[in-house]
Amino acid sequence: MSIPADIKRDFPVLQQQVHDKPLIYLDSGNTSQKPQAVIDAMNEYYETTNANVHRGSYDLAVRATEALEGARAKVARFINAPATNEVVFTKNATEAFNLIARSWGAANLGPGDAVVISEMEHHANIVPWHMLSAEKGFELRWIPVTPDGHLDLRDLDTLLEGAKLVSVTAMSNVLGTLNDIPRLAEAAHGAGALLAVDGSQYVPHVPTDVQAMGADFLIFTGHKMLGPMGIGVLWACADLLEAMPPFLGGGEMILNVTKEGFTTTEIPWKFEAGTPMVAEAVGLGAAIDYLNNLGMDNVRAHEIELTDYALRTLNERYGDKIVIHGPQVASERGGVLSFVYGEPDMRVHPHDIAQVLDQAGVCVRAGHHCAKPLLQTMNVPATSRASVYVYNDESDIDALAEALEASSDIFAF
Amino acid sequence: MPGLDDLYREVILDHYRSPRNQGELETPPAVRTEGFNPLCGDEVIVFVDVDDNNVITDIAIGGQGCSISQASASMMSAAIKGASIGEARQFISAFKGLMSIHEGELGGDGSEAEMGIDADVADVGDIRLGDLEALKGVVKFPVRIKCATLSWNTLAQALDEAASDT
Ligand SMILES: Cc1ncc(COP(=O)(O)O)c(C=O)c1O
Numbered sequence: 064m065s066i067p068a069d070i071k072r073d074f075p076v077l078q079q080q081v082h083d084k085p086l087i088y089l090d091s092g093n094t095s096q097k098p099q100a101v102i103d104a105m106n107e108y109y110e111t112t113n114a115n116v117h118r119g120s121y122d123l124a125v126r127a128t129e130a131l132e133g134a135r136a137k138v139a140r141f142i143n144a145p146a147t148n149e150v151v152f153t154k155n156a157t158e159a160f161n162l163i164a165r166s167w168g169a170a171n172l173g174p175g176d177a178v179v180i181s182e183m184e185h186h187a188n189i190v191p192w193h194m195l196s197a198e199k200g201f202e203l204r205w206i207p208v209t210p211d212g213h214l215d216l217r218d219l220d221t222l223l224e225g226a227k228l229v230s231v232t233a234m235s236n237v238l239g240t241l242n243d244i245p246r247l248a249e250a251a252h253g254a255g256a257l258l259a260v261d262g263s264q265y266v267p268h269v270p271t272d273v274q275a276m277g278a279d280f281l282i283f284t285g286h287k288m289l290g291p292m293g294i295g296v297l298w299a300c301a302d303l304l305e306a307m308p309p310f311l312g313g314g315e316m317i318l319n320v321t322k323e324g325f326t327t328t329e330i331p332w333k334f335e336a337g338t339p340m341v342a343e344a345v346g347l348g349a350a351i352d353y354l355n356n357l358g359m360d361n362v363r364a365h366e367i368e369l370t371d372y373a374l375r376t377l378n379e380r381y382g383d384k385i386v387i388h389g390p391q392v393a394s395e396r397g398g399v400l401s402f403v404y405g406e407p408d409m410r411v412h413p414h415d416i417a418q419v420l421d422q423a424g425v426c427v428r429a430g431h432h433c434a435k436p437l438l439q440t441m442n443v444p445a446t447s448r449a450s451v452y453v454y455n456d457e458s459d460i461d462a463l464a465e466a467l468e469a470s471s472d473i474f475a476f
Numbered sequence: 477m478p479g480l481d482d483l484y485r486e487v488i489l490d491h492y493r494s495p496r497n498q499g500e501l502e503t504p505p506a507v508r509t510e511g512f513n514p515l516c517g518d519e520v521i522v523f524v525d526v527d528d529n530n531v532i533t534d535i536a537i538g539g540q541g542c543s544i545s546q547a548s549a550s551m552m553s554a555a556i557k558g559a560s561i562g563e564a565r566q567f568i569s570a571f572k573g574l575m576s577i578h579e580g581e582l583g584g585d586g587s588e589a590e591m592g593i594d595a596d597v598a599d600v601g602d603i604r605l606g607d608l609e610a611l612k613g614v615v616k617f618p619v620r621i622k623c624a625t626l627s628w629n630t631l632a633q634a635l636d637e638a639a640s641d642t
Contacts, residue, residue: 414518414542414623422480430515444518444540473484474543 066357066365071454073098073353084424087462092236092264092399092450093428094286097350101289104349105342116341117315117332131341134348135331141351142262142281143272144298151297151304151331152339156263156284157187159297160230162310162334163259163280164191168228170308174200177226179256181206181214181242182440183235186433188261188282192230206231208440212238212389216246223254231258233265233276237432237446238389239370239396241265248277257303263287267452268366268397270359273298285343289453290350294343297334304330311336354453362453366398369451373400373460380464383407384471388446398451401432403443404467411474413447419473420447423466478616484543487551487610492543497553499536501525506534507638511630513622518545522630526638530561537627544611544620549627551608561635568632570605574612575621 071077074096079086088096114124116131132147139147153159168191172178178192182205196203204222207215212235223229229251234241244260251258259280262271266281267288273281280303285294299307309316309327313336318326327333354362371393377385377400386403390396405411413429420427427449431438438444449463501508501523511520521538535557537549552571556564614624 412542412546414544414620418483418617418620419480469480473480474489 074454081424087425087459089449090426090428091452095289098353101346101349105346108342108345131344134344137348137351151334153295155295156282159282159295160187161191164195166307166310168195172199172201176201177204179204179226179229181231182208183437212240226256229256229258232261234397236264237401237434239399244276269363285347290347291343293340294347313337367393370398376464401446401448411470413445416447416470419470420466425466482613485610487607488547491547491550495550501536507634509630509634511626513626520627522634524634544623545626548624
């Protein structure tokens with residue numbers, strides 16, 4: 064079985080025209096569109112089940128709590144987590160990184176320690192460490208990226224000396240590079256460090272087994288995997304979560320509060336202060352059902368096929384007028400295609416490309432993709448990025464290839 | 477509906493292809509100021525030389541950006557070279573007036589009346605914006621307004637610094 068040919072019908076947003084042209088959505092690396100099933104699940108929750116959770120003794124509140132906890136169990140199964148209580152809901156991936164930094168990081172990092180990240184990280188996995196390092200005085204070290212877009216692990220042993228945490232993306236949101244997480248896990252653990260994995264681009268696209276990865280933390284975000292905005296996930300093994308101090312304080316996360324102080328409740332709720340995003344959790348659960356129904360193996364196979372088609376189509380049509388960054392073999396990468404386009408001595412600026420493509424109904428992202436250190440290494444101020452997901456097909460790539468031609472007409476020199 | 481022709485006028489493409497006053501000036505005496513567009517990572521560097529009479533004797537533009545930000549910077553440099561700081565500030569406010577849109581009128585038919593662009597707005601006081609009026613179409617593409625104003629905001633900062641230096 065593969066991805067159904069008529070899958071676009073499941074996505075209401077894709078049924079529209081912009082500038083009198085069918086909408087061609089190629090920005091799923093930024094956020095994904097939502098199938099009707101996700102929208103319906105969230106509506107149904109509000110229509111039939113809404114109440115505050117973990118508080119009411121009446122039937123409605125019990126059902127709302129079951130909806131939240133049922134979604135947590137789906138997430139745990141989706142990544143093959145050993146236990147459901149190891150799944151912490153956050154607002155997004157960014158909040159999950161801030162949670163790790165403020166909770167685990169603040170308790171464990173100080174002068175003489177090091178956190179090792181890579182040059183291909185999203186700002187979500189950079190800025191929290193900059194912020195904490197300014198307070199705690201640990202060193203932030205960078206795994207370099209090679210010109211062909213891979214992590215340069217030659218000096219890894221030196222980088223790991225004195226490291227307490229390695230925090231690296233499983234798939235680059237700019238280059239599409241898939242990193243060798245099991246290898247990094249082994250190296251980090253060998254050096255006595257923990258490994259945090261940014262799965263924001265990986266989990267939506269590749270069958271994920273957190274135990275096989277060997278990670279200590281896994282972070283991802285619901286809106287990039289057909290779910291709603293406003294929910295993210297932090298997974299960590301129970302022992303680690305137990306040992307970590309709370310992140311935000313307030314309701315839901317306490318066992319007892321007195322005038323003298325407070326005690327925290329058990330995990331994962333210890334990290335979920337305040338009323339949680341129940342409808343969003345339900346939506347994420349529905350997104351996981353939808354992905355499971357497609358089969359994550361099929362999702363990944365479809366991505367490889369389409370990425371391969373895009374690499375071939377664009378390179379054959381445009382030759383040296385296009386440079387697609389990152390690994391050139393589809394099976395070694397994800398479906399985010401950053402590129403520069405134009406005459407080799409006078410590339411069209413990505414912002415202009417995105418504008419011209421928009422006029423043809425084609426949505427791509429232009430800019431630094433929240434990865435400025437990587438763009439500095441690549442020595443480009445910005446790229447255009449087309450990214451595919453389950454609902455894209457070859458016709459979308461053809462539309463992209465065709466629409467690029469118009470920018471040559473305007474900016475021809 | 478606004479089309480690409482409204483945005484990419486010939487004058488704009490001309491300034492983009494052959495930017496005026498590109499390069500660097502020696503600091504000091506010149507003042508150097510950087511501006512960033514966090515949305516797209518564009519960067520502009522403005523150098524200005526101001527003499528004792530508060531006249532901008534030279535200006536140079538560095539950095540990287542899209543056609544709109546580059547063309548706007550190029551036109552700006554041509555417009556204010558030789559002007560006094562006071563005149564340059566008037567230029568800045570006239571240009572920012574040209575770029576301002578009336579809230580709530582977005583999403584209309586994109587016609588100039590609809591967008592709240594007043595035909596006279598380009599002539600604020602004694603300032604004639606000339607070629608710069610070609611950038612008027614940018615207002616119909618609101619995300620690009622920041623591209624067009626980047627170099628102007630950076631110039632404003634540079635002038636503040638130059639003025640406080642003297
Ligand atoms: C690799 C990566 N990490 C983290 C994030 C941050 O996700 P969010 O904005 O949902 O927190 C993104 C997406 O923007 C991403 O691509």
